[in-house]
Amino acid sequence: MAKTNLTSRVVAVTGGARGIGAAIAAAFIEAGAKVAIGDIDVHLAEKTAGALGCWSAGLDVADRAGFAEFLDSAAAALGPVDVLINNAGIMPVTPLVDEPAQSIQRQLAINVTGVIYGTQLAIERMAPRGTGHVVNIASAAGRMGFGGVSTYSATKFAVAGFTEAVALEAASSGIVFTTVYPGMVTTELSAGIPDHWLMRSCSPEVVAAAVMDAVRRGRRSVYVPRRLGPVAAVYGALPVRARAAVMGLLGADHRMLDGDADIRQTYESRVGKAHQT
Ligand code: NAD
Numbered sequence: 001m002a003k004t005n006l007t008s009r010v011v012a013v014t015g016g017a018r019g020i021g022a023a024i025a026a027a028f029i030e031a032g033a034k035v036a037i038g039d040i041d042v043h044l045a046e047k048t049a050g051a052l053g054c055w056s057a058g059l060d061v062a063d064r065a066g067f068a069e070f071l072d073s074a075a076a077a078l079g080p081v082d083v084l085i086n087n088a089g090i091m092p093v094t095p096l097v098d099e100p101a102q103s104i105q106r107q108l109a110i111n112v113t114g115v116i117y118g119t120q121l122a123i124e125r126m127a128p129r130g131t132g133h134v135v136n137i138a139s140a141a142g143r144m145g146f147g148g149v150s151t152y153s154a155t156k157f158a159v160a161g162f163t164e165a166v167a168l169e170a171a172s173s174g175i176v177f178t179t180v181y182p183g184m185v186t187t188e189l190s191a192g193i194p195d196h197w198l199m200r201s202c203s204p205e206v207v208a209a210a211v212m213d214a215v216r217r218g219r220r221s222v223y224v225p226r227r228l229g230p231v232a233a234v235y236g237a238l239p240v241r242a243r244a245a246v247m248g249l250l251g252a253d254h255r256m257l258d259g260d261a262d263i264r265q266t267y268e269s270r271v272g273k274a275h276q277t
Helices: 019-030 042-052 064-078 101-129 150-169 204-217 228-237 240-249 261-275
Strands: 010-014 034-039 055-058 083-086 132-137 175-182 221-224
Touching (some): 010 064, 019 034, 019 042, 019 083, 034 042, 064 101, 083 101, 101 132, 132 150, 132 204, 175 204, 204 221
Parallel strands (some): 010 034, 010 083, 175 221
16 A cells, blocks of 8 residues: 655644644654644643644634634644644543533533534545545544443544544545544543553554554554454444443453542543633
């Protein structure tokens, strides 16, 4: 398969101030791309951009007009956006019965609506050029439901279904669509949640390398680590009762709720503050 040369390509990354987004930005810069990062945490975005040597702006992916402005400003500064990475996301951990409405709505707004807006805005700008690549970061939780993150799982299943559907719809546009399914990744989002042998954490750099390989090779679906692909396929083929039994046997049914409360509190309060912006 012919590989796409990333030199001087313009790559926009949402949620690029930290974690997986910052690692993706660093990897593309290293490959010679011109990178724009957008993040709701505008100060950290500026700091990260200064350290990496890229362009940055404040961005709330849940605000469609603001998202359009981000893409247009990035294009004015760097050139038309060739690759959009819809990475921004949040993961509050809570039993569903205790989850405030605001947490549910904010996850839907950022993890689902933000990805839909970004994809729609990217198609508007890329289709006239007949080329482009949209990468949507889902999660292993978008193929397997995990207790403690029911709303988050719903949002990631949505990203997977949405990306599959839009790829069919825009098949003749010249735009490539990729869904990425990382397992546990060592970032603030998963801080304090114990590792499981089946889902041992990997670094954000490993996810970034997989995203870059997907853009270079035009891959449609990427699991990180790769062995999660067959695991998800076998798991998905089981009847629902068998899936629940497997999760219980593996001790993975309530794993997310076994996190370190103090460490989780730091993340939850950061995400909670973002709810209010
Ligand atoms: P993170 O919390 O380290 O970074 C997420 C970034 O997104 C933050 O800088 C945050 O400020 C930004 N953000 C939040 N809301 C935003 C908004 N409305 N608009 C713009 N930016 C916003 O998290 P991460 O682990 O790097 O997660 C990145 C993506 O990877 C998310 O979509 C997440 O669901 C997914 N993911 C993470 C893991 C994991 O274990 N860390 C596993 C699978 C998938």
